Amino acid sequence: MYKSGFVTIVGRPNVGKSTLMNNMIGEKISIMSDKPQTTRNKIRTVLTDDEAQIVFLDTPGIHKAKNQLGEFMNVEVDTALEGMDVVIMITDEFNKIGPGDEFIIEKIKSTNAKKILILNKIDKFEKEDTYRMAQEFQKYNVFDDIMPISALNNQGVDSLIKLIKKHLNEGPKYFEDDYITDRPEKFVVAEIIREKTLMYLQDEVPHGIAVEVDEMKYRKGKEGKELMDIRANILCEKKSHKSIVIGKAGRKLKGIGKAAREDIESLLGCQVNLQLWVKISQDWRDNNYLLQTLGYNKHDK
Numbered sequence: 396m397y398k399s400g401f402v403t404i405v406g407r408p409n410v411g412k413s414t415l416m417n418n419m420i421g422e423k424i425s426i427m428s429d430k431p432q433t434t435r436n437k438i439r440t441v442l443t444d445d446e447a448q449i450v451f452l453d454t455p456g457i458h459k460a461k462n463q464l465g466e467f468m469n470v471e472v473d474t475a476l477e478g479m480d481v482v483i484m485i486t487d488e489f490n491k492i493g494p495g496d497e498f499i500i501e502k503i504k505s506t507n508a509k510k511i512l513i514l515n516k517i518d519k520f521e522k523e524d525t526y527r528m529a530q531e532f533q534k535y536n537v538f539d540d541i542m543p544i545s546a547l548n549n550q551g552v553d554s555l556i557k558l559i560k561k562h563l564n565e566g567p568k569y570f571e572d573d574y575i576t577d578r579p580e581k582f583v584v585a586e587i588i589r590e591k592t593l594m595y596l597q598d599e600v601p602h603g604i605a606v607e608v609d610e611m612k613y614r615k616g617k618e619g620k621e622l623m624d625i626r627a628n629i630l631c632e633k634k635s636h637k638s639i640v641i642g643k644a645g646r647k648l649k650g651i652g653k654a655a656r657e658d659i660e661s662l663l664g665c666q667v668n669l670q671l672w673v674k675i676s677q678d679w680r681d682n683n684y685l686l687q688t689l690g691y692n693k694h695d696k
Contacts, residue, residue, distance in 0.1 A: 398447040399566035400480035402559055405454050405503065407495040410487045411515045415546035416440060416453040419556060420575065440576045441569075447560045448568045452479075479508040481562050483555075484538075485546075486512070489520040489528055504537045509562040511555075514543040518550065581608045584659055588627055588671070591654045595647050596639060603632040604640075605676075613665075621665045630676045640673045648673065 404412045420442045442449045482503050486496050503510060512532050517525055529541045540558055544551030576583070585606040592604050609626040616622030629651075631637050641648045648671060656669045 396565050397567075398560055398563040399449070399569060400447075400563035401450045401452070401478065402481040402483060403452040403454060403479045403508075404483045404485065405499055406485035407499070410485045411546040412453055412485055415483075415485065415513070415515070415544075415552070415555075416451050418546055418549050418552050419449075419451065438576065441574050442556070443568065443570070443572050443574070447563055448566075448570065449556070449559060449563070450569060479506065480564070481511060481559055482506055482508045483511045483513055483559075485515050486532075487514075487516045489514070489516075489524045492528075492531055500535055500537055504535075509540075510538045511558065511562075512538040512541045513546075513555070514541065515546050517543045518545040518548055580663070581611060583662060584608055584611065584625060585627065587658045587662070588629070588651070588655045591651045591658075592629060592640065594654065595651050603636055605630040616666055622668060623659075623663055623665055624668045624670075625659070626670045627672070629671060629673045631673065632675070632677055634675055637673050637675055 404416055406412050416438075420440045438453045440451045440453070442451065484496075484499055484503060488496055512529075514525055514528055514532075525543045529543070532538060532541060539562070542551060542555055542558065544555060546552065585608045588608075589604060589606045592606070596604070607628045607630060609628060610624065612624045614622050614624060629640055629648075631640055639647070640651075642650075652669055652671045655671075656667050659669065660667045
């Protein structure tokens, strides 16, 4: 019996949702960093094997919105809970259950989906803490299963995939076998560049950063090899932020570009000529037109 179904991944910011999804599908589609609210859009990816096809939705971290971008991110979470077969909630809390996790539990408990709680980052905690927190979460009578894993170290990920399959019903393949994500190359390229800015920049800058890919064009390079020319803009909200992004003698921007180019070449399978520009766009997080231009569209379900 072949199975298929839809699975959404929710949790507080920076608990490892994107790391988990990337490891489950075996491809880097969602960007990762140690900064909260790294993921801004819900991102659909597909895992297909001989037993099942699982369609995953990675979502932004649930948080209190402070601007239109934040409101968009929370809408992305709400729409991602609709019509799911399985909801995976991830937490990295091993001390006590906080208001953020309680808010998410309240949000998901009324859904008809099977619910799996993931206690992530177990490599950082004692087994006694893991067992104690599992008992605490079980008291809510919301979760069908509770599983400890380390998404970063790929510990327990295969077992989680088996557990998800157990909860799926018989169904067809919704996508071709080689289909991985619904996001176009431009989106993934922009996200890779944004990931590298998160790596290189100071804490106060990343949330004011966006990336806009102006051009992606294939051409023949040396010896007839395929080459991709990419032009992209890094948008920031303040003049002082622009200086930080560029860095002294342009070193920081060069570092961002080099790291991004390496990942993009791995994604596209060809040599990449990446040109990055830094532009100031004040209050872009509250500019509805620009938000939609950048792909943050509230009506996109």
